[in-house]
Amino acid sequence: MPDVARLAGVSVKTVSRVINDEPNVSTATQEKVRAVISDLGFRRNDVARNLRSGTTSSSIGLVIGDLANPFYGAIAQAIEAVAAPRQFMVVVGSSEEGPEREQEVVAALCRRRVDGLLITPTGDDQRYLVSEIEMGTPMVFLDRPPVGAKADSVVIDNRRGAREAVAHLIGRGHRRIGVVGDSFAISTTKERLRGYDDALAAAGIDKDPAIVILGPHDPAQAEAATDALFDQGTPPTAFFTTNNRTTVGVLRALWRRGHEADVAGFDDFELADLLPMPFVVVAHDPAEMGRQGAELLFSRLDAGGSPKLKPRRVVLPTTLVARGLGPPAI
Amino acid sequence: MPDVARLAGVSVKTVSRVINDEPNVSTATQEKVRAVISDLGFRRNDVARNLRSGTTSSSIGLVIGDLANPFYGAIAQAIEAVAAPRQFMVVVGSSEEGPEREQEVVAALCRRRVDGLLITPTGDDQRYLVSEIEMGTPMVFLDRPPVGAKADSVVIDNRRGAREAVAHLIGRGHRRIGVVGDSFAISTTKERLRGYDDALAAAGIDKDPAIVILGPHDPAQAEAATDALFDQGTPPTAFFTTNNRTTVGVLRALWRRGHEADVAGFDDFELADLLPMPFVVVAHDPAEMGRQGAELLFSRLDAGGSPKLKPRRVVLPTTLVARGLGPPAI
DNA sequence: CTGAAAGCGCTAACAG
């Protein structure tokens, strides 16, 4: 920038004025400066700019699980769509590897002084964030609320969605309903299981822990778990699955085995409508989660980031939808 | 940091040494400093740090299309996985809205002084990047090579993959093979179409432009295009589709119409194996594309970013895979 | 082993 100033025969401040479209620069000077700028291929350094003005880095951090999972991809996409028009960039870090990684990523993002954080928590303890929150970094939790820290969150009505799904299976005459779900350490799994319990209790059905398998994290593991359920004891006549990964696995196993059971799964997914057997899903809108989370974060930022506004919590609705081909399962 | 120094009774340089694990600090001093740091909740400001040391921001920019598309999601995920162990963050910007947006995002990323760029180009003209490349910003193009600029790229063997797919349809006896594809402005569409032409030519079949529809950008549009092909003139007996979006649309239409034609589609996708009709896909590995692209970028960075190493080009292979249920279509 | 001074590239605050 001093180079530009020298060649244009003006002061650095004038150059600064020109590149920031500030008023009070004569048109002649402007043109001279712009000419030199394009001559030199000069580009403003936003890092230094933000350092000086101190307040904003015009970037938000996104801590998220596997982007290859369309669920997370949709969230990320929606966030970027909200950030872009505001000239904010999104810095992403994967939390998939576990709670330690989550903390590392958050720390790295804070060191870079992102203006705010959007977090899909992995661990079940966010106390490590309280000091950060108190220091005034706005953050919004997506999909799962923070544990041990007060912050905004956007979540799904997990319990109700699960209850409706399982009640639907019961309504179809099932009394022995197995579960194939992701790790119980994940709070959404817990909530969805609570909905399962609710529905059983409401129908006066005793829960049989032997047909509840928690842990499978991808379709292959869920498929194996389903087989295990059939190969020992009295198999379930229907399955409830806690997310799209496990739903896919269970459907695969059932298809292979000749569709021996009904299925109700949490999360909708593409092509669900074209799978060769009927089932139902608890549908919701991941993009809406990203969108609302980002809006929430920006409303905090616009409000000047006073950390003492009480945490807001948005709960997104679910709907039970019939999927798959064949006689509708709803 | 001056605060920390004062309270610890040392100089800022010593604090700097401690937070960077530099040698030559007595254990006693270290402990004193660390104590004050955690007392104050001090966090190193990486922005300022990078400003001074000038060289690296420890971040790479990713300009990519819709992250909600699993194809792009897989790429992004793989890139993050390569960057994370090197302590690099990934700053993402969506290019989906078109070439202008692509340029804006790239400019914003460069102003932030990312160390390198990974780009999935939207436009068909990257001449705007030559000055940036000459200034020494390493960049790698993914999925499509740059036009009008010299840079590394990782692409798929589009032409060969398409040729094999269409040859396969011909081998099954088809001579009237329709195309439903994304915009011809996208270079991958062009290449895949060239493969289609190759296969027809090799079999001595005349191309009928009336059954080649280019433009559909999502499944719904592709579905409508398929219907249009059936509702006017002599319909094709088989379809070639240029990406997973259009494949899904065509399959939807065919299923609705009672599977009146064979299909070969570019790109594999989840659950393809469970769809209720047989078809083939040109499979490849998007994650591998992201991984290799990121590795390429880092190898440039490690090499000090000398812009004059000649551009490398990685071409990823494809395989023809039978998908769907029913009598194998391969 | 430790510190003082200079400065990264830019903008804020105040002059002219």
Added chain:
DNA sequence: CTGTTAGCGCTTTCAG
């Protein structure tokens, strides 16, 4: 309309 001076928070350089 334009310029000068300071300084963002840190690291580099060189001197103790």
